[in-house]
Amino acid sequence: MTQNLPARLDGSVRVVGAGLLGASIGLGLKRLGVDVILADASRAGLNLAIDYGAGRLAAEGDDPALIIVAVPPDATASVVAAELAAYPNATVTDVASVKVAPLAELEELGADLSRYVGSHPLAGRERGGAISARADLFVGRPWVVCPRPEVGRERVVLIEHLVLDLDATPVTLDVDAHDAAVALVSHAPQVVSSLMAKRLGAAPAGALGLAGQGVRDVTRIASSDPELWVQILAANSPAVVEILRAFRDDLDDVLRALGDVEASGARRVIAQELAAGNAGVAGLPGKHGQDRRYSSVVVMVDDTPGELGRLFSELGEIGVNIEDLRLEHSPEAQIGLAEIAVLPEAKARTMDDLSARGWRIAG
């Protein structure tokens, strides 16, 4: 267990920005015994994160060796510059989703770039804010670190220790490679998802009642914060435009083919695009859409008062720990499905014990 390991980071760490990422970093480092100093332009947001256990208020004489700037992309460069100036010995990193634009802005600002190492944890949630923070937000996730020749190796190592302490995986990329990569695996998909979701707003009556998991998955990230995403997309626009233009050209090919499906070759065009999609998604590493840390047990629950309560009481009696839970409930249906995430070693026993108590297991 990570909790019992000594932190690789010594001394105190200052986190500027107490939103989802900043508060999650604070929670994760405090778990390791690190002294975490929190700062945020919003006093209310700061107090919430401190109440949540993500760190303490700054105090006279604080001398953090490491500063993590976790503010929105548009504010990143100016806050990094201010922290570099205020703490002349500290190594400063940021966690913004774009890396080229903040670096260029820092150069314009004349900041001491020998102490700045940009980074980017590929982790997040649909909902932001400290209230959504989790110490394990970064577990098993890639965390890009962008070293540059003018930065001493020991400062880069410090950021890598931060990444490792939070159980994330350091990935070294230069800022251009980073921005091209996230344009493809994050920024362009965000636009595509949002534009598809926008179409749902024009749904004929009853159509959305037919929505299944497919359209829900395609449009899930369309619930992301527009204010944040305008900043991200604007800061990485050349790379995003390149991908979306190629996407648009393919879409035009499909539209032409669908416009006259009896034309020679029309079906072949559509099939080739779909097959290329097969190949593209097959290239994604790992298992799709599954959290490999947990196994899930799906239980059918009658839609009568108290049934969920009984299920949870009995899970308590069985003594199994519920790691996560998701309830599927179709308004007209007489039953719902409770998907319970448990540790893999507890799955068989959970299923057996629930079955023995008369619960119907759906998967």
Add this chain to the structure above:
Amino acid sequence: MTQNLPARLDGSVRVVGAGLLGASIGLGLKRLGVDVILADASRAGLNLAIDYGAGRLAAEGDDPALIIVAVPPDATASVVAAELAAYPNATVTDVASVKVAPLAELEELGADLSRYVGSHPLAGRERGGAISARADLFVGRPWVVCPRPEVGRERVVLIEHLVLDLDATPVTLDVDAHDAAVALVSHAPQVVSSLMAKRLGAAPAGALGLAGQGVRDVTRIASSDPELWVQILAANSPAVVEILRAFRDDLDDVLRALGDVEASGARRVIAQELAAGNAGVAGLPGKHGQDRRYSSVVVMVDDTPGELGRLFSELGEIGVNIEDLRLEHSPEAQIGLAEIAVLPEAKARTMDDLSARGWRIAG
């Protein structure tokens, strides 16, 4: 318990097409004691489904009252016509994802349409074939039934019994409304997902290692079978084209704005498209924390055994109906958050009563 209810369907049911849907229907009906006759053009596929327990071989003298055609869209009309001709008393339905084109083809074929009721279960899995079949594939899912004036009510009721027996929810739509709805919630998202996934095939080295849940969700259905989807898209091309053209126009707006993000109004255009995506995805029913029909109450739950059970028992005592539920649980945190969706009019009372019982309300 569904298993103990008598089947509403009497006599034997013939299922033509022993793939995922046909075999799942067979499994579901056999569980209810229905005599299921299976047929498939592929003898190997048929044997697999029979071995799997989805039904039996056809025999001399079979006289099914109900026939379900579960073959690919392009083959649907000709198989339905053949079944109508071979069994002159039977009611025939199909489960194809498109409903206008097969009906038009049946009219051309001169089939006895007074005994045909098209239908479409909104259920599926990424992997097809009898080996992926599940008796509970349709549980809680909408199943569209398309009655027409020339079909006797008793035949429509027969299809609705089929739907209810499989624990699905019958939804009545005419064929045009059905095809417009699935173009929006299924067919257009399939194209968008596939074309985004195609871009991943051109990923620079290392980029796919940064993929998170967002791009995985957006591209998950891109792993669908191209052969099947060419048939679906071609059969519903006018409705799909209408949606994809509107999508393309929005995409062009975003591309223009991203092409010059410093231009006056450029950021506003992008923000408006993203906000429209927020609104679109919020309209999807039954989604966690985003369903406008429900209000959410977030309760802090100590991470000790039995606490969740106590919460649910007390919700039962209060008498509030839980419409949806989501559990947030950070392994290191001493508390979890239970987000409970209730009817808006029940929110204030739920919060008051839970507070009075000592629960901490987080939002």
